[in-house]
Amino acid sequence: MDLFIKLSQFLLSLSLLIILHELGHFIPAKLFKTRVEKFYLFFDVKFSLLKKTIGGTEYGIGWLPLGGYVKISGMIDESMDKEQMALPPQPWEFRSKPAWQRLIIMLGGVTVNFILAFIIYIGMAFTYGDTYVxxxxxxxxxxxxxxxxxxxxxxxxxxxxxxxxxxxxxxxxxxxxxxxxxxxxxxxxxxxxxxxxxxxxxxxxxxxxxxxxxxxxRMPFVIGAVAPESENTALQPKDLILTLNGQKVKYFDEAKTILDNNKNKTITATVLRDQKEVPVPLKISAEGKIGVQVGGLGMDSLEKLGYYKVSKQEYGFLESIPVGIQKGKDQLVGYGKQLQMIFNPDTGAYKQVGGFKAIFDIFPSTWSWEVFWTITALLSIMLGVMNLLPIPALDGGHVLFLLYEMLSGKKPSDKFLENAQMVGFVLLISLLLFANGNDIYKAIIGR
Structure with missing residues (x-):
């Protein structure tokens, strides 16, 4: 069941991001009267799971969940449709449109990714507010x-x-x-x-x-459960340790030091139980253990016991807009810093680059809309930034060539674009193999 919940969140988030990203290309292409031949969620290598043609566009779901795509007529993309490109340009084709229209079409996907992330952060600020210490x-x-x-x-x-x-x-x-x-x-x-x-x-x-x-x-020392083999049966779940061997204990990390200093001894502990202080004898093992599982307290309980003051800040709809925008900006800048570290070999950050398993693993095994939207917003930013990298076969590569055309007045030849697309495709496959290879390697060594 846990695996099903993780997988459901992973596929829902991935599908949402892919569909909206491709819509970012699809909508301006349609507005500029450019023919869109296909619109696919996931890749339909050899065959598709579902497909239906509406208004000249084939909409479908592929079987390979590594992304999605829109196939735009007259555009050199991953389909490498050389036969179409060898024919004379048609007015409905991408290559026949003005450079500024082509630029808008290519930037549409990442624009939607960034807008989606900011909308999610605004919605989360309005719905959940901020809880912090x-x-x-x-x-x-x-x-x-x-x-x-x-x-x-x-x-x-x-x-x-x-x-x-x-x-x-x-x-x-x-x-x-x-x-x-x-x-x-x-x-x-x-x-x-x-x-x-x-x-x-x-x-x-x-x-x-x-x-x-x-x-x-720092958390207090609360008894979660007493092990069946424990000698300290006088302890009870939810007991809060106040003193050990006459020494005041406020936090669990303080208790560990006292227990380590009293191995193989019997000492007296004072616990808070049902609002009363109760003395309890404790037998400490040679390893400094007392045979219990440590429990936890919610922030409300910690506040009532005087440990921390929990602040809750709620926002009206208009208030949530600048809060969400700032959150989105912070995440965008933060991810940019992460990329800088990944491309700096001295940091070793490239070793932590992960593929689809790494993305899958960040989703929890219990359903939480707050966590789901938090992860989806971050993934949307990551997808937008990655697609802007100036690599042929990515949106950023197409944008780079379009900017060159607009500034120089010279359009790169179809042959050049085909070769660049092939180089970019090989580079992307290499990055995918590296990222997912990292996942496999970490799974093997257990990290």
Whole structure:
């Protein structure tokens, strides 16, 4: 069932993005009276699953879910229809249209991708608002257990003040990505500020350790369940550990240190149970364990216990517009930085490039519209940026040649465009093989 939910979200998001991207080409082509021969979701190599011809255009669904396409008459594309291109140009063909019309047709797909992302972010701001903990309310700093961050100089209890000069005021889902993409992080430790310079190969180092959050909120020690073989049967689920061996315990990371220092001993713990403080004897194993699973508390419970103040900001429809636009801009700039790191071999970020499995894996195994739209908006930005790369066979390659034509007044020959398309196609296949090969390699080595 979990796999079905992940797959459903993956296919729905992918289908939505492909259809809207291709509509971005289809609509201006129709407006400029350019014939569109095919409009396909997924590729119909050899055969299609469904197809129907309406108004001279064949609409269909292919069997290979690696993308989609519109086939526009008189355009050199992945179909490499040389026979059509050898015939005299017809007024309904792409090649017969003015350069500015052809440019609009080619930019239509990525334009829709970017507009879609901004619309989603605006809608999410209006529907969900913002839920966060202000960094100023994290009086005891953050939990930092990632060994790569620790090696870079971070410690539990540090508070993040700024990344590359951008002030961090909220603890939310974006903070980890900002640290990953950052070069200099300003922290506060024991009341003093200091700057940590991130290692150039930080992403490569991260790939070699277990995945998880880089920084997180420090949580209390709550008993989730007591193992059947545990000697500490006096403990109960939902017990909140307040003291261990007479030492006050506010956070779970503090408890781990005390337990490690009292291996093979029996100590007394104080737990909060049903609003009462209860003393409980604890037998600690040679490994510093007490035979329990750690539980969690929701943000509402943490707020009631006085740990954190959770801020909820709601937006009216008009208010949500600039908020969503800013969110979209931040994601666009962030993805641009990611591409820069990928194309810089020193960072090792290229090793983390993934294909369809990597995209599939980011969808959760439980259905959440908020998560679904968040991922879809990000993928829409990624699709738009990738299609703008000046590679022949991508929209950006066509745009590059059209801009050359408009500036120089000279149109590249069909032969040149055919050769460029072939080079671009080989390059794209190589990138696909590399990305999906990375997925296979990481699956084999277990990372």
């Amino acid at each position: 202000a960094m100023s309310d994290l009086k005891d700093g953050l939990l930092i257990e990632n060994p790569v961050l620790q090696k870079a100089g971070f410690q539990t209890g540090d508070n993040i003040l700024a990344v590359d000069g951008e002030k961090i005021t909220k603890f939310d889902n974006e903070i980890n990505m900002k640290i990953i993409m950052g070069k200099k992080v300003l922290i506060e430790r024991n009341g003093a500020e200091q700057t940590i310079t991130m290692p150039n190969d930080f992403i490569d180092q991260l790939s070699k350790v277990e995945k998880g959050s880089l920084v997180s909120i």
